[in-house]
Amino acid sequence: MNHANTQPMYRLTRRALHIDWPLFGLLLLLATLGLCILYSASNASLSMIFRQTMRLTLAFSVMFALSFIPPHKYKYASPGLYVLGLILLIAVMVMGKIGKGAQRWLDLGFFRFQPSEIMKLAVPMMTAWYLDKKSLPIDFKSLFIAVLIIFIPTLIIARQPDLGTAIMVASGGVFVVFLAGIAMRTVWWLASGLAILAPFFWNLMHDYQKQRILTLINPERDPLGSGYHIIQSKIAIGSGGTFGKGWLSGSQAHLNFLPEHATDFIYSVAGEEFGFIGAASLIFLFLCVSLRCLYIAKNTQTSYTRLLAAGLSMSFFLSAFVNMGMVMGILPVVGVPLPLISYGGTAMVTFLAGFGIMMSISSHRILFNAL
Amino acid sequence: MRSNNPIISHQTETALHQLRLNILVTLVIICSLFLVLRLAYLQFSQYKRFATLSLQNQMSITPIAPTRGIIVDRNNVVLAENTPVYALEIVPEHVENMQSTLQQLKTLLPSITDDDIEHFHRTRKQTRRYLPVPFKLKLSEEEVAIFATHQYAFPGVSIHAQLMRSYPLGDIASHVLGYVGRINADELQNIDSTNYRATHFIGKTGIERFYEDKLHGRVGYQHVETDVSGRTVRVLSKQAPASGAKLKLTLDARLQTRAYQALQGKEGAAAVIDVRDGSILALVSVPSYDPNLFVHGITQIDYAKLVNAPEKPLFNRSIRGLYPPASTIKPFIALAGLEKEVITEDSKIYDPGWFRLPGVSHTYRDWKRGGHGTMRLKRAITVSCDTYFYHLGNKLGISAIEDMLIHFGFGQLTQVDLKEEIPGLVPNPQWKRQTRGVSWYTGDTLITAIGQGSMLATPLQLANATASLSQHGQRFRPHLLQQWTDDQEKPHEFIPIEEYPVHLSNKKFWNLITDAMQSVVKSKEGTGHRFGGNTDYSVAAKTGTAQVIAMSQDEKKRYQTVSAAFHDHSLFIAFAPVETPEIAIAVLVEHNPTASNIARQIMDTYFESKKHEVTS
Numbered sequence: 001m002n003h004a005n006t007q008p009m010y011r012l013t014r015r016a017l018h019i020d021w022p023l024f025g026l027l028l029l030l031a032t033l034g035l036c037i038l039y040s041a042s043n044a045s046l047s048m049i050f051r052q053t054m055r056l057t058l059a060f061s062v063m064f065a066l067s068f069i070p071p072h073k074y075k076y077a078s079p080g081l082y083v084l085g086l087i088l089l090i091a092v093m094v095m096g097k098i099g100k101g102a103q104r105w106l107d108l109g110f111f112r113f114q115p116s117e118i119m120k121l122a123v124p125m126m127t128a129w130y131l132d133k134k135s136l137p138i139d140f141k142s143l144f145i146a147v148l149i150i151f152i153p154t155l156i157i158a159r160q161p162d163l164g165t166a167i168m169v170a171s172g173g174v175f176v177v178f179l180a181g182i183a184m185r186t187v188w189w190l191a192s193g194l195a196i197l198a199p200f201f202w203n204l205m206h207d208y209q210k211q212r213i214l215t216l217i218n219p220e221r222d223p224l225g226s227g228y229h230i231i232q233s234k235i236a237i238g239s240g241g242t243f244g245k246g247w248l249s250g251s252q253a254h255l256n257f258l259p260e261h262a263t264d265f266i267y268s269v270a271g272e273e274f275g276f277i278g279a280a281s282l283i284f285l286f287l288c289v290s291l292r293c294l295y296i297a298k299n300t301q302t303s304y305t306r307l308l309a310a311g312l313s314m315s316f317f318l319s320a321f322v323n324m325g326m327v328m329g330i331l332p333v334v335g336v337p338l339p340l341i342s343y344g345g346t347a348m349v350t351f352l353a354g355f356g357i358m359m360s361i362s363s364h365r366i367l368f369n370a371l
Numbered sequence: 372m373r374s375n376n377p378i379i380s381h382q383t384e385t386a387l388h389q390l391r392l393n394i395l396v397t398l399v400i401i402c403s404l405f406l407v408l409r410l411a412y413l414q415f416s417q418y419k420r421f422a423t424l425s426l427q428n429q430m431s432i433t434p435i436a437p438t439r440g441i442i443v444d445r446n447n448v449v450l451a452e453n454t455p456v457y458a459l460e461i462v463p464e465h466v467e468n469m470q471s472t473l474q475q476l477k478t479l480l481p482s483i484t485d486d487d488i489e490h491f492h493r494t495r496k497q498t499r500r501y502l503p504v505p506f507k508l509k510l511s512e513e514e515v516a517i518f519a520t521h522q523y524a525f526p527g528v529s530i531h532a533q534l535m536r537s538y539p540l541g542d543i544a545s546h547v548l549g550y551v552g553r554i555n556a557d558e559l560q561n562i563d564s565t566n567y568r569a570t571h572f573i574g575k576t577g578i579e580r581f582y583e584d585k586l587h588g589r590v591g592y593q594h595v596e597t598d599v600s601g602r603t604v605r606v607l608s609k610q611a612p613a614s615g616a617k618l619k620l621t622l623d624a625r626l627q628t629r630a631y632q633a634l635q636g637k638e639g640a641a642a643v644i645d646v647r648d649g650s651i652l653a654l655v656s657v658p659s660y661d662p663n664l665f666v667h668g669i670t671q672i673d674y675a676k677l678v679n680a681p682e683k684p685l686f687n688r689s690i691r692g693l694y695p696p697a698s699t700i701k702p703f704i705a706l707a708g709l710e711k712e713v714i715t716e717d718s719k720i721y722d723p724g725w726f727r728l729p730g731v732s733h734t735y736r737d738w739k740r741g742g743h744g745t746m747r748l749k750r751a752i753t754v755s756c757d758t759y760f761y762h763l764g765n766k767l768g769i770s771a772i773e774d775m776l777i778h779f780g781f782g783q784l785t786q787v788d789l790k791e792e793i794p795g796l797v798p799n800p801q802w803k804r805q806t807r808g809v810s811w812y813t814g815d816t817l818i819t820a821i822g823q824g825s826m827l828a829t830p831l832q833l834a835n836a837t838a839s840l841s842q843h844g845q846r847f848r849p850h851l852l853q854q855w856t857d858d859q860e861k862p863h864e865f866i867p868i869e870e871y872p873v874h875l876s877n878k879k880f881w882n883l884i885t886d887a888m889q890s891v892v893k894s895k896e897g898t899g900h901r902f903g904g905n906t907d908y909s910v911a912a913k914t915g916t917a918q919v920i921a922m923s924q925d926e927k928k929r930y931q932t933v934s935a936a937f938h939d940h941s942l943f944i945a946f947a948p949v950e951t952p953e954i955a956i957a958v959l960v961e962h963n964p965t966a967s968n969i970a971r972q973i974m975d976t977y978f979e980s981k982k983h984e985v986t987s
Binding site for chain 1: 381384385387388389391392395396399400402403406407409410411413414415417418420421422424425426428429596597598604
């Protein structure tokens with residue numbers, strides 16, 4: 001970093017464009033690899049590639065735009081964004097009641113988006129904003145409020161029902177709380193409390209969600225039903241072997257045995273076609289992105305930015321971890337896309353918006369030093 | 372424990388954050404390592420298993436139906452074959468505008484009806500989009516040509532040729548050949564489901580049913596790569612099916628046709644057997660039906676017509692029709708008398724036109740009022756004297772009669788290679804007690820001796836017994852198969868099966884009966900005068916008239932006025948030539964006296980074609 005700082009060019013771009021180059025390079029690499037995998041997973045559908053490229057362009061533009069906004073503005077905006085997100089969530093919930101069935105989308109006529117996506121950013125921001133004011137160690141009242149901040153939107157999203165997004169939203173906040181310094185003792189208490197409450201949550205879950213967990217334990221109990229996804233995904237990855245079947249040659253994906261192979265299960269396609277070498281490289285890339293983000297968190301000066309950066313980093317890593325764990329059959333099937341790789345727009349824009357904030361935190365740090 | 376020093380607080384806070392961030396870094400690395408380990412487990416240690424599963428996923432084995440073996444007669448005339456039937460098929464996935472395509476097809480081929488279109492839409496809903504849906508079945512060759520020239524304008528529409536069973540002889544041999552039809556649920560239970568995986572048709576009756584195993588052949592397979600919906604992506608390897616065996620039957624299509632024509636318009640049956648090996652030359656049941664109707668799936672209306680017709684065209688009279696053998700049984704009864712030594716050639720009785728048992732008032736009448744006068748064996752057979760056989764039956768007793776008839780194969784299955792056959796009946800006291808619950812009377816014996824009463828035989832049984840008679844007791848199992856050729860083109864001869872022969876103590880007895888049967892057609896007073904005497908070949912025969920209902924002589928006078936349904940059946944058995952017998956025949960005509968005329972036509976045909984063979 002110090003070495004990099006000495007380069008005038010680097011400093012210039014950093015000030016003019018607010019770009020964290022290592023992070024940007026990693027993200028661009030992931031996005032490019034993602035397009036390659038998607039080309040194969042979509043059976044060489046150029047229209048899907050075109051649409052995904054458009055989304056990536058939009059998402060990266062959002063990232064650049066957000067990176068210009070200095071971190072303290074995010075801090076001020078945190079409560080407002082959180083409340084706005086909450087209102088939209090409730091609006092969607094009410095409309096869902098009227099319209100019957102799952103309702104996640106807010107249709108603005110020209111534009112449809114999921115308010116839960118806002119919450120992926122707003123919850124860590126709000127939690128960080130709230131806990132930043134509190135000094136150490138965090139008392140129980142503050143902890144309780146922080147938990148409320150996290151779990152009110154989480155529960156609404158989980159009831160939509162969108163367990164995957166709910167987990168992502170919660171994790172962003174939970175890691176902020178963890179970082180803010182609740183006593184390790186409290187962490188253990190909460191963990192054991194969750195374990196005790198698990199049967200209660202089990203009862204709250206929808207039948208299909210229960211099915212997914214049972215299926216994870218033994219996919220063969222229903223090979224053509226809920227176990228089908230996991231079995232076919234494991235076959236795809238396992239049959240890839242060390243070097244894979246080669247690009248565009250994955251039989252599981254191309255003959256449609258693999259479900260959702262362009263979206264949630266796209267990692268199986270990578271595993272099938274590029275083998276251990278390719279699939280492990282992807283894990284390594286996700287690890288690098290996460291570590292770079294945590295590095296940014298470590299090097300930022302203010303408490304708020306540190307908390308927020310850590311929350312966003314962990315949210316990103318957890319997304320990748322849950323997705324890959326799910327397709328490899330070690331986590332239940334929850335609808336979590338693989339960041340930057342899975343086909344689809346909403347989640348991607350959110351992730352890159354998060355990276356925009358990360359870059360803002362990273363690049364504006366120098367500016368504060370100068371002042 | 373609130374700190375008052377914000378600097379220290381800031382420092383402790385930063386230190387804590389650094390510590391916690393380090394924990395998170397560790398957590399992230401551990402989780403990533405965990406994923407890599409899982410990946411290694413799946414792709415290294417489980418590779419073989421998943422690679423196999425992946426292969427199994429995409430490979431599927433599709434069966435290929437074997438071609439059913441054809442059936443020919445002894446002169447290689449085709450009796451059952453597989454002819455291509457052209458159908459118009461549409462793959463919905465490849466058609467852009469279904470509505471206009473169908474309309475254009477309708478203008479191109481006017482034979483397409485709205486029903487076809489409606490049926491197509493119904494089938495289409497139950498079929499996967501990439502699979503062909505039949506649209507118009509049975510295109511004429513002209514229509515095939517018209518469509519072929521316009522095919523470029525109809526993407527997704529194609530002509531599909533399918534082999535369908537067809538029976539060139541139609542009605543003539545339908546009962547003996549049988550027909551194939553779609554496999555039904557019951558049959559599905561009993562077939563080798565592996566071998567029939569691609570087969571839609573199965574032999575339902577006749578030869579088609581009996582030799583189903585040989586005719587069907589062995590299923591072939593192709594290994595194909597498929598996608599998840601079962602669509603074939605490409606063919607990887609193929610194992611050709613083994614066609615069914617070609618069957619050569621003992622039937623003579625010419626003779627079969629002649630017999631059918633001779634019987635046409637009547638209800639009856641005829642069986643012609645080669646006496647030297649039991650092979651069946653003709654086996655006809657009239658009226659008949661067109662077996663081709665059943666192959667394509669007979670319509671409800673057509674089927675109802677066949678089932679409800681009063682003359683029962685579906686009924687195979689030749690092997691399922693049970694008739695009293697009437698006087699045709701007399702030669703066999705006479706043989707029993709000679710063998711049991713209750714009569715000799717010269718034993719004589721006087722026939723006053725009736726017979727009365729001692730102490731019983733009931734009279735058993737002869738068919739001829741006033742009687743035939745003095746009777747010896749030969750004349751008794753020639754004029755078919757009932758009174759002589761009442762005497763003989765009375766002396767023999769039922770068990771001696773039963774014994775002889777059983778030896779000639781009556782009351783049992785002939786074991787012909789047709790599954791529909793039924794055994795008929797030779798009555799005895801035990802049978803009567805069991806089924807009717809009453810004792811056997813001597814009167815029962817008397818009417819059995821003239822082939823009336825409870826005794827029932829099929830035309831095939833009569834022909835077969837006549838064949839045995841001509842061969843002096845040597846008995847063959849009647850059969851229709853002569854040779855079958857397997858898929859390696861290797862012919863296998865059917866070896867005739869000899870049954871336990873009828874053994875007589877004196878060989879002369881055979882000649883006595885043959886001589887008497889010859890005079891049936893030769894003698895002026897012989898009952899076979901309708902057959903005609905002026906044949907190029909020598910014939911031994913016996914006529915029979917089976918009463919449908921018992922009528923007194925007086926009633927018979929009013930014969931003309933009696934409804935046709937109550938007219939007697941006529942029967943005729945014969946073998947020829949007498950010196951070196953070749954064929955035996957049995958003809959039965961219901962409610963009609965023409966059995967001997969019909970037999971004459973059939974036998975003439977046989978000897979005529981033989982003459983042609985010799986000269987050419």
